[in-house]
Amino acid sequence: MTHMWxxxxxxxxxxxxxxxxxxxxxxxxxxAVFLAISLSGFALWGSVAYGRPIILNAWIGRIIEAxxxxxxx
Numbered sequence: 001m002t003h004m005w006x007x008x009x010x011x012x013x014x015x016x017x018x019x020x021x022x023x024x025x026x027x028x029x030x031x032a033v034f035l036a037i038s039l040s041g042f043a044l045w046g047s048v049a050y051g052r053p054i055i056l057n058a059w060i061g062r063i064i065e066a067x068x069x070x071x072x073x
Contacts (some may be wrong), residue, residue: 007045015042 015038022031047054 007042007049011042015039 015035017029018038019035020032044054
């Protein structure tokens with residue numbers, strides 16, 4: 001549990017400050033990509049820290065199957 005607080009104290013301000021700087025520089029696409037990747041990583045690490053890791057293979061498989069159903073006519 002201590003590791004989780006350490007993550008919040010160290011990583012969260014870095015993500016917020018970087019996103020704020022990108023918004024200030026009017027780099028909206030870069031901000032969206034940065035936040036998507038950073039928050040995904042943040043969520044994955046958080047799930048591992050709480051003892052409930054996400055099994056990526058199953059998750060990615062579900063995404064691919066959903067995409068296939070959207071593409072097939």
